[in-house]
Amino acid sequence: MARRKDKLSLGAFLLFTGHHVAAWRSKDASDSQTLQDFVQFARLAEDAKFDAVFLADQVGVKIDRLNAASRKAHTGVYPFEPLTLLSALSAVTSRIGLVATVSTSYNEPFNVARQFASLDRLSGGRAGWNLVTSTDASAALNFNHDGLIPHADRYARAEEFADVVNGLWDSWEEGAFLRDRADGRYFDPAKLHVLDHRGRHFKVRGPLNIPPAPQGRPVVVQAGSSEPGKALAARTAEAIFTAQQTLADAVAFYADVKGRLAKFGREPDDLKILPGVFPVVGETESEAKEKFDYLQSLISPEVGLDLLATFLGTTEILNADPNGPVPALKETEGGKSRQALLVDLARREGLSLRDLYLRIAGARGHWQVVGTPSQIADQLEERFENYGADGFNIMAPTLPTGLEDFIRLVVPELRRRGLFREEYEGRTLRDHLGLRRPQRRKPAAVAAE
Amino acid sequence: MARRKDKLSLGAFLLFTGHHVAAWRSKDASDSQTLQDFVQFARLAEDAKFDAVFLADQVGVKIDRLNAASRKAHTGVYPFEPLTLLSALSAVTSRIGLVATVSTSYNEPFNVARQFASLDRLSGGRAGWNLVTSTDASAALNFNHDGLIPHADRYARAEEFADVVNGLWDSWEEGAFLRDRADGRYFDPAKLHVLDHRGRHFKVRGPLNIPPAPQGRPVVVQAGSSEPGKALAARTAEAIFTAQQTLADAVAFYADVKGRLAKFGREPDDLKILPGVFPVVGETESEAKEKFDYLQSLISPEVGLDLLATFLGTTEILNADPNGPVPALKETEGGKSRQALLVDLARREGLSLRDLYLRIAGARGHWQVVGTPSQIADQLEERFENYGADGFNIMAPTLPTGLEDFIRLVVPELRRRGLFREEYEGRTLRDHLGLRRPQRRKPAAVAAE
Numbered sequence: 001m002a003r004r005k006d007k008l009s010l011g012a013f014l015l016f017t018g019h020h021v022a023a024w025r026s027k028d029a030s031d032s033q034t035l036q037d038f039v040q041f042a043r044l045a046e047d048a049k050f051d052a053v054f055l056a057d058q059v060g061v062k063i064d065r066l067n068a069a070s071r072k073a074h075t076g077v078y079p080f081e082p083l084t085l086l087s088a089l090s091a092v093t094s095r096i097g098l099v100a101t102v103s104t105s106y107n108e109p110f111n112v113a114r115q116f117a118s119l120d121r122l123s124g125g126r127a128g129w130n131l132v133t134s135t136d137a138s139a140a141l142n143f144n145h146d147g148l149i150p151h152a153d154r155y156a157r158a159e160e161f162a163d164v165v166n167g168l169w170d171s172w173e174e175g176a177f178l179r180d181r182a183d184g185r186y187f188d189p190a191k192l193h194v195l196d197h198r199g200r201h202f203k204v205r206g207p208l209n210i211p212p213a214p215q216g217r218p219v220v221v222q223a224g225s226s227e228p229g230k231a232l233a234a235r236t237a238e239a240i241f242t243a244q245q246t247l248a249d250a251v252a253f254y255a256d257v258k259g260r261l262a263k264f265g266r267e268p269d270d271l272k273i274l275p276g277v278f279p280v281v282g283e284t285e286s287e288a289k290e291k292f293d294y295l296q297s298l299i300s301p302e303v304g305l306d307l308l309a310t311f312l313g314t315t316e317i318l319n320a321d322p323n324g325p326v327p328a329l330k331e332t333e334g335g336k337s338r339q340a341l342l343v344d345l346a347r348r349e350g351l352s353l354r355d356l357y358l359r360i361a362g363a364r365g366h367w368q369v370v371g372t373p374s375q376i377a378d379q380l381e382e383r384f385e386n387y388g389a390d391g392f393n394i395m396a397p398t399l400p401t402g403l404e405d406f407i408r409l410v411v412p413e414l415r416r417r418g419l420f421r422e423e424y425e426g427r428t429l430r431d432h433l434g435l436r437r438p439q440r441r442k443p444a445a446v447a448a449e
Numbered sequence: 450m451a452r453r454k455d456k457l458s459l460g461a462f463l464l465f466t467g468h469h470v471a472a473w474r475s476k477d478a479s480d481s482q483t484l485q486d487f488v489q490f491a492r493l494a495e496d497a498k499f500d501a502v503f504l505a506d507q508v509g510v511k512i513d514r515l516n517a518a519s520r521k522a523h524t525g526v527y528p529f530e531p532l533t534l535l536s537a538l539s540a541v542t543s544r545i546g547l548v549a550t551v552s553t554s555y556n557e558p559f560n561v562a563r564q565f566a567s568l569d570r571l572s573g574g575r576a577g578w579n580l581v582t583s584t585d586a587s588a589a590l591n592f593n594h595d596g597l598i599p600h601a602d603r604y605a606r607a608e609e610f611a612d613v614v615n616g617l618w619d620s621w622e623e624g625a626f627l628r629d630r631a632d633g634r635y636f637d638p639a640k641l642h643v644l645d646h647r648g649r650h651f652k653v654r655g656p657l658n659i660p661p662a663p664q665g666r667p668v669v670v671q672a673g674s675s676e677p678g679k680a681l682a683a684r685t686a687e688a689i690f691t692a693q694q695t696l697a698d699a700v701a702f703y704a705d706v707k708g709r710l711a712k713f714g715r716e717p718d719d720l721k722i723l724p725g726v727f728p729v730v731g732e733t734e735s736e737a738k739e740k741f742d743y744l745q746s747l748i749s750p751e752v753g754l755d756l757l758a759t760f761l762g763t764t765e766i767l768n769a770d771p772n773g774p775v776p777a778l779k780e781t782e783g784g785k786s787r788q789a790l791l792v793d794l795a796r797r798e799g800l801s802l803r804d805l806y807l808r809i810a811g812a813r814g815h816w817q818v819v820g821t822p823s824q825i826a827d828q829l830e831e832r833f834e835n836y837g838a839d840g841f842n843i844m845a846p847t848l849p850t851g852l853e854d855f856i857r858l859v860v861p862e863l864r865r866r867g868l869f870r871e872e873y874e875g876r877t878l879r880d881h882l883g884l885r886r887p888q889r890r891k892p893a894a895v896a897a898e
C-alpha cells in the first residue's frame with residue numbers, strides 16, 4: 001500500500017488531572033483546578049502544533065454511588081464548564097483548535113449554536129462542538145426528567161438538534177454586515193436567511209443573533225459508535241472521536257463510517273476519524289511499564305468497580321466479587337457501544353472484573369499503548385497508514401506530565417517519519433484538520449417589507 | 450443630611466459600539482466586532498478601578514422590522530454571546546467584575562448556574578448574573594414558543610429559576626473537595642447538599658457539578674422596575690440596574706426597593722441600586738452639546754421610530770407621523786415599566802414621537818447627562834448623597850471614546866470629592882460592591898449509602 005500523503009491530526013484530551021482514574025493521586029499530576037493550569041496545558045499543546053484541545057463533559061453527579069465516588073475525581077464534577085473554559089483559553093492562545101462537549105439532550109439549539117459561533121468569533125475560527133447525547137440518569141434528573149431519555153429518542157432529538165444548529169449557523173452570509181457609516185446601512189437584509197424550523201422536537205425561527213462565524217460553521221465532532229451514532233455522524237459530523245481496541249476493528253470502523261458518507265453527498269475527507277489513545281511513554285520499555293504500574297497501584301477496588309459500573313451503564317456489578325467474571329448484563333439505555341466494546345474485550349481475553357477495571361482505568365475503553373517512543377509511534381503509524389485513523393486524541397495519563405512526555409518523546413518521532421506537521425499551515429481548526437468549509441444550505445432570503 | 454460614608458460604584462455598560470443608537474456611524478467609535486475591542490474596553494474600565502463591566506443581551510432578531518433595522522446596529526445581533534465573551538475577558542483582566550445578562554425565559558437553571566459558577570472560578574470571584582426575563586416576541590420564536598410568554602408567567606418562572614440557581618450554587622461547602630492524595634479521598638460527602646427541587650416549572654435534583662464558586666454565589670443583578678420586578682429583586686437580587694429620570698423618582702424608587710428587604714430578612718446594604726447614566730462629557734458645555742448634537746444628527750427617522758417601537762413594546766407607532774404625539778397604546782406583555790416611564794415622560798414634557806426618540810436614542814430610557822465634568826459630577830453626587838443611587842452604570846455614548854472621556858474627565862472629579870475609590874480594596878465583585886456573602890441555605894446533607 002502506498003504511504004498516505006496527508007498528515008495525521010493530534011488532539012489533546014484534557015480530562016481533570018489526567019486520563020487515568022487515579023491520576024489525581026499521582027505525584028506527577030497538577031491539581032488542575034485553576035484557569036492557569038489549563039492555560040499551561042493548552043499552550044503546551046499549541047507549542048507542539050496540535051490540532052486541538054478537547055474537553056469532555058457530563059451534567060450530573062452520581063450521588064447514589066457516593067462512597068465509592070468520594071474516592072475518585074471522575075464523578076461528573078468538572079473544575080469548569082467547557083464552553084466558558086475554552087472561551088477563556090481563546091484569549092490566551094492563537095492557533096490551537098478548541099473543542100467542547102455539549103449535550104443535545106438538555107440544551108436549546110439556539111443557545112448552543114450561538115455560544116459556539118461566539119467561541120468561533122472569539123478565537124478567530126478555532127471552535128469545535130463535540131455533539132453528544134447524555135447517557136447518564138444523574139444528568140436527566142437535573143433537567144426536569146424522572147430518568148434517562150431512551151436511547152432512540154435521544155438520537156432522534158440529537159439529529160434534529162444538529163440540523164437546527166447547522167441551519168442557524170447559516171443565518172447570515174459573509175458580507176451581510178455592511179456597517180456603511182456614510183450611507184447608514186448596518187446590514188443587508190438580502191444576505192439574511194431565516195431558518196423557520198418546525199420539527200418534532202423544536203420550533204426555531206432564527207436567525208441566529210450573531211454575525212457569521214469565521215469557519216462558516218464550527219467543526220462538528222461526535223463520539224457515538226453505536227449504529228444510530230454512526231448514522232448520525234455520517235450525516236452531520238466532521239470528525240468522529242471513537243474507541244477501537246484492535247487494528248482490525250479500527251480499520252473496519254473506518255471503512256464502515258467513511259462508506260456511509262456518499263449517501264449524503266459527502267466525500268471521505270469530509271469526516272475525520274480520530275480515535276482516543278492513552279499513551280504511557282518511557283525512554284525504555286521498563287520505564288513506561290513502571291509509570292503505568294505506579295498509576296494502577298493508586299486505584300482502590302471501590303473506585304475500579306464504580307468506574308466499570310459507569311462504563312457498563314449498570315450498577316449491577318458494584319457489589320460483585322472483583323475476582324469473578326463479568327456477569328450477563330441487562331441491556332442499557334446508556335451508551336450501548338461502550339458496553340458492547342467492554343463486554344467483548346472481557347470475553348475475548350477472559351478478564352475478571354478487576355482485570356477489566358484495571359484495563360479501563362487509564363484509557364477508559366480507548367486504546368492503550370505503553371512503551372518507548374518508537375514503539376508508540378509504530379502503533380500510531382500502523383493505524384494511520386492502514387486507514388484505521390486520520391489522527392488521534394491523546395489522553396495523557398497525567399497532566400501536564402503525561403502530555404509533556406508525549407510531546408517531548410513521541411511527537412519528534414512522528415515528525416521524523418513525516419507523519420505530523422512541523423508548523424501550523426492554517427489559522428482555523430478546519431485548516432488544521434483539512435476540512436472543507438461546509439456548503440451553506442440555500443433557504444430563500446427573507447423579503448424585506 | 451450627613452454625607453454618606455460609603456463610596457459609589459461604577460459599572461461600564463458595554464453595548465455594541467456605544468450606547469447611542471447611531472454610535473456605530475460616529476467617527477469616534479470603534480467597530481467593536483473583535484475580542485481585542487472588548488479587551489481594550491475592559492482594561493480601560495479596570496485601570497480606572499470600575500466595579501464591573503456589564504453586558505446586555507437579547508436572544509432574537511426583529512426581522513419583521515427589517516428595513517428600519519437594516520439601518521441600525523441594535524437589532525439584537527450582538528458581536529458575541531455574553532457568557533463566552535466575559536469568560537474570554539476573565540483571562541486577560543484581574544480585578545474588574547464581569548456581569549452578563551442571561552434570560553430565565555429560555556434557559557435551563559442547571560446550565561445557567563453552572564456557567565456562572567464556572568465564570569466565577571475562571572475569574573477568581575468576579576462573576577455577576579444580570580437576571581432578566583425576555584420581553585421580546587422575536588426571542589420566543591427561537592425557543593419553541595409561538596409568541597411572547599405573558600408577563601406574569603415570565604416572572605413566576607424567573608422567581609423559581611432564581612431559587613433553583615441559588616440552591617445549586619450552595620451544592621458544595623467550602624472544603625468539600627479534600628483531594629487527599631495519600632488517603633485517596635477526593636471529596637467529603639458530608640459537605641455535599643442535594644437540592645432536590647420540585648416546583649411548578651422545574652424539577653432539578655442537583656448537585657451542581659462544579660466545585661464552589663469563590664464568591665459563594667456570583668452576584669445576582671436585576672433590571673426590572675415593574676411591580677413584579679421590584680418584588681423579585683427584593684427577594685433575590687443583590688444589585689438592581691434601573692432607570693429613573695428625575696431625582697425625586699430615583700429617591701422614591703430607592704426607598705421603595707430598600708424598604709422591601711426587611712420582609713425577606715435582608716439589610717438595606719444587601720441590595721445596591723445602580724441606575725444607568727448616559728453621560729456626554731465635554732471640557733466645556735458647548736463642547737458636550739456639540740458631541741451630543743453630532744450623534745443625534747446621525748439618527749434617521751426610521752431608526753428612531755423603530756427604536757421607540759421597541760421601547761414601547763408595540764409596532765403601532767412605526768408608521769406614525771414623527772411630529773405627532775405618542776398615541777394611546779395597548780397594554781404590552783413586554784417590559785411594562787419601560788413603557789410607563791416613557792409615556793409619562795412624553796406626557797410630562799409634551800414630546801412628539803421624534804422628540805421622544807431623540808430623547809431615548811442615547812440613554813434608551815435611562816438618565817441622560819450632558820455637560821462639563823463638574824456638572825456631571827454634581828448630578829451624580831446629588832443622586833448618590835440623597836439616596837437615589839448607590840452607584841451608576843456608565844453608558845458611554847461611543848466606545849471606547851465616550852468611556853475614555855468619562856474616565857479622563859469625570860472620574861478624577863469624583864475622586865477629588867471622595868466619592869470614588871483610588872484603588873481596588875478587594876479582589877471579588879462582592880468586595881467592590883460592598884456586598885456580604887449570602888448565607889447558605891441549610892438543606893440536610895445527603896446521607897452516603
